Amino acid sequence: MNKLKYNIDIHQLDGAFLGKLDTRISQDFQPVLELEIEKSQANKPDEKLKICFDFEKVDFITSTFIRICVASVKKIGKENFCVINTNPLIKKTLKIAGLDEELNVS
Numbered sequence: 001m002n003k004l005k006y007n008i009d010i011h012q013l014d015g016a017f018l019g020k021l022d023t024r025i026s027q028d029f030q031p032v033l034e035l036e037i038e039k040s041q042a043n044k045p046d047e048k049l050k051i052c053f054d055f056e057k058v059d060f061i062t063s064t065f066i067r068i069c070v071a072s073v074k075k076i077g078k079e080n081f082c083v084i085n086t087n088p089l090i091k092k093t094l095k096i097a098g099l100d101e102e103l104n105v106s
Helices: 025-045 063-076 090-095
Strands: 002-005 012-021 050-061 081-084
Touching: 002 025, 002 063, 012 025, 025 063, 050 063, 063 081
Parallel strands: 012 050, 050 081
Antiparallel strands: 002 012
Protein backbone atom coordinates (compact mmCIF):
# COMPACT_ATOMS: atom_id res chain seq x y z
CA MET A 1 0.00 0.00 0.00
CA ASN A 2 1.21 3.50 -0.85
CA LYS A 3 0.87 5.94 2.01
CA LEU A 4 2.07 9.24 3.39
CA LYS A 5 2.69 9.94 7.03
CA TYR A 6 3.39 13.35 8.51
CA ASN A 7 5.91 13.48 11.35
CA ILE A 8 5.15 16.73 13.15
CA ASP A 9 8.26 16.51 15.36
CA ILE A 10 10.65 16.83 12.42
CA HIS A 11 8.16 18.49 10.01
CA GLN A 12 8.55 15.73 7.43
CA LEU A 13 6.27 13.82 5.09
CA ASP A 14 7.36 10.21 4.73
CA GLY A 15 6.09 8.22 1.77
CA ALA A 16 6.17 4.43 1.73
CA PHE A 17 5.42 2.75 -1.60
CA LEU A 18 4.88 -0.75 -2.89
CA GLY A 19 5.18 -2.31 -6.33
CA LYS A 20 4.72 -0.26 -9.47
CA LEU A 21 4.27 3.50 -9.42
CA ASP A 22 2.49 3.63 -12.75
CA THR A 23 0.62 6.53 -14.33
CA ARG A 24 -2.74 5.73 -12.71
CA ILE A 25 -1.27 5.41 -9.22
CA SER A 26 0.77 8.56 -9.77
CA GLN A 27 -2.28 10.55 -10.88
CA ASP A 28 -4.20 9.36 -7.82
CA PHE A 29 -1.27 10.12 -5.52
CA GLN A 30 -0.50 13.64 -6.76
CA PRO A 31 -3.54 15.45 -5.27
CA VAL A 32 -3.09 13.57 -1.98
CA LEU A 33 0.54 14.68 -1.80
CA GLU A 34 -0.32 18.28 -2.70
CA LEU A 35 -2.98 18.40 0.03
CA GLU A 36 -0.56 16.96 2.59
CA ILE A 37 2.09 19.51 1.61
CA GLU A 38 -0.41 22.34 2.08
CA LYS A 39 -1.61 21.01 5.44
CA SER A 40 1.92 20.39 6.69
CA GLN A 41 3.13 23.84 5.66
CA ALA A 42 0.11 25.41 7.35
CA ASN A 43 1.06 23.48 10.50
CA LYS A 44 4.52 25.09 10.69
CA PRO A 45 4.60 28.01 8.22
CA ASP A 46 7.99 29.27 9.42
CA GLU A 47 9.76 25.94 8.98
CA LYS A 48 10.70 24.23 5.70
CA LEU A 49 8.85 20.96 5.12
CA LYS A 50 10.94 17.89 4.33
CA ILE A 51 9.78 14.98 2.16
CA CYS A 52 11.33 11.52 2.08
CA PHE A 53 10.10 8.76 -0.24
CA ASP A 54 11.07 5.18 0.59
CA PHE A 55 11.37 3.04 -2.56
CA GLU A 56 12.49 -0.15 -0.79
CA LYS A 57 9.48 -2.07 -2.13
CA VAL A 58 9.16 -0.25 -5.47
CA ASP A 59 10.18 -2.08 -8.61
CA PHE A 60 8.99 0.37 -11.30
CA ILE A 61 8.27 4.10 -11.66
CA THR A 62 6.87 6.06 -14.57
CA SER A 63 7.83 9.52 -15.73
CA THR A 64 4.57 10.74 -14.17
CA PHE A 65 5.83 9.85 -10.70
CA ILE A 66 9.23 11.34 -11.47
CA ARG A 67 7.46 14.61 -12.39
CA ILE A 68 5.69 14.52 -9.01
CA CYS A 69 9.09 14.24 -7.31
CA VAL A 70 10.53 17.13 -9.34
CA ALA A 71 7.48 19.30 -8.61
CA SER A 72 7.89 18.57 -4.90
CA VAL A 73 11.55 19.62 -5.03
CA LYS A 74 10.50 22.90 -6.65
CA LYS A 75 8.08 23.55 -3.77
CA ILE A 76 10.29 22.63 -0.83
CA GLY A 77 13.86 22.83 -2.13
CA LYS A 78 16.39 20.17 -3.11
CA GLU A 79 17.91 20.03 0.36
CA ASN A 80 14.54 19.04 1.87
CA PHE A 81 13.71 16.12 -0.45
CA CYS A 82 15.12 12.60 -0.68
CA VAL A 83 14.42 9.17 -2.14
CA ILE A 84 15.85 6.30 -0.10
CA ASN A 85 16.25 2.54 -0.51
CA THR A 86 16.16 2.78 -4.29
CA ASN A 87 16.75 -0.42 -6.24
CA PRO A 88 19.62 -0.35 -8.77
CA LEU A 89 17.39 -0.14 -11.87
CA ILE A 90 15.39 2.84 -10.61
CA LYS A 91 18.57 4.49 -9.35
CA LYS A 92 20.18 4.04 -12.79
CA THR A 93 17.07 5.44 -14.52
CA LEU A 94 17.16 8.56 -12.33
CA LYS A 95 20.91 8.92 -12.88
CA ILE A 96 20.53 8.70 -16.67
CA ALA A 97 17.79 11.34 -16.46
CA GLY A 98 20.19 13.54 -14.48
CA LEU A 99 17.90 13.57 -11.47
CA ASP A 100 19.77 11.40 -8.97
CA GLU A 101 21.43 14.40 -7.31
CA GLU A 102 18.42 16.70 -7.72
CA LEU A 103 16.21 14.19 -5.90
CA ASN A 104 18.89 13.13 -3.39
CA VAL A 105 18.60 9.47 -4.36
CA SER A 106 20.19 6.79 -2.21
